[in-house]
Amino acid sequence: MSKQEMSICMKNYFSLLIFTCMVAKTAAQIHISPVFGDKALAKNTWFVSSNGDSLQFDNIRFYLSNIEFETSSKSIVEDSVKAYLVDVFDAKTLIINSPKINFANINKLRFNVGIDSMTNMSGALGGDLDPMKGMYWAWQSGYINFKIEGKSPQCKNRKNEFQFHIGGYLEPFYSMRTVELELKNGFNSMKGMLKIDVSKFFENVHITQQNNIMIPCQEAMKLANEAVKMFVVLE
Numbered sequence: 001m002s003k004q005e006m007s008i009c010m011k012n013y014f015s016l017l018i019f020t021c022m023v024a025k026t027a028a029q030i031h032i033s034p035v036f037g038d039k040a041l042a043k044n045t046w047f048v049s050s051n052g053d054s055l056q057f058d059n060i061r062f063y064l065s066n067i068e069f070e071t072s073s074k075s076i077v078e079d080s081v082k083a084y085l086v087d088v089f090d091a092k093t094l095i096i097n098s099p100k101i102n103f104a105n106i107n108k109l110r111f112n113v114g115i116d117s118m119t120n121m122s123g124a125l126g127g128d129l130d131p132m133k134g135m136y137w138a139w140q141s142g143y144i145n146f147k148i149e150g151k152s153p154q155c156k157n158r159k160n161e162f163q164f165h166i167g168g169y170l171e172p173f174y175s176m177r178t179v180e181l182e183l184k185n186g187f188n189s190m191k192g193m194l195k196i197d198v199s200k201f202f203e204n205v206h207i208t209q210q211n212n213i214m215i216p217c218q219e220a221m222k223l224a225n226e227a228v229k230m231f232v233v234l235e
Contacts, residue, residue: 030096030194034060034088037199043089049202053154055162060088060198061135062146062227063114063128065176069101070108077101083115085128085135088196107183109194113227114145114176120169141216142169145176146227148198154207162207166224168216175216175224181233193233200229 034041036055041047047055065083068076079098087093119125120142129136135144144167151160168175181194204226213220 030098032086032088032094032096032194032196034094034196034198037197041088041196041198047199049199049205049207051202051206053152053202053207055150055152055202055207057148057150057198059147059149062086063112063135063143064096065112065115065119066110067096067098068110069098069106070110071105072107073105082119083128085133086196088198109181109183109233110178112176112178113231114167114224115143115169116176117169117174119143137167141167143167145224148201152207152211155211156208157211162211163214164205164212164223165214166220166227168220170216173216173218173221175220177224177228179228179231181231183233195232196230197232198230201226203229 036047039047041057041060043056043058045056047057049055063083063085067079067081067084069079070076081098084096085093115129119129123139129143135147136142137144144165146164146166148162148164150162152162153160155162166175201223205223210219213223
């Protein structure tokens with residue numbers, strides 16, 4: 001092989017290597033899109049629920065854990081990361097990287113909203129599960145699976161504030177929920193779009209009657225059921 005042919009081969013090799021790295025980096029990104037109905041979710045912005053309640057949000061955070069992908073061949077691939085803490089007002093947390101998957105071959109997406117009992121019983125952990133993240137009560141109650149905080153003139157309290165902190169890992173107040181989303185046409189291109197529609201949570205929540213849940217309880221279990229309705233795949 002001549003030097004010129006060798007040079008061309010090396011250039012082709014490095015071009016292929018760069019392309020492969022780019023694909024590996026982008027082939028498994030889930031982009032989370034927070035909305036309220038047909039509007040993008042934003043701080044210091046008023047939204048109106050289907051019940052007619054005016055709502056303004058200043059904190060919406062939740063855990064996505066144990067993410068699984070089911071391929072067209074019915075094989076299951078698990079994400080190597082145990083849990084992601086998503087803050088809808090922090091753009092850095094709205095992209096989840098899972099470098100094992102080519103989304104074009106994915107038929108189903110499964111994940112938990114919250115933290116499972118085994119992880120809770122392991123005690124406070126690090127990374128996104130670090131108690132310093134503000135999503136951990138104590139070992140008796142464990143992690144807060146999701147929290148929604150804000151203001152509404154319909155709230156009949158001193159500061160017109162609502163706070164929903166939903167957690168609990170022991171029966172009868174086990175609040176983690178599993179979401180399974182079917183992808184009829186696979187994820188779009190090399191990235192998935194997961195929409196979080198907060199308006200769905202408030203379809204059966206009346207702020208005038210209920211605006212503060214801060215411990216594991218039966219009402220928290222009902223709100224955990226409402227939370228799973230927020231997640232929709234955009235294909």
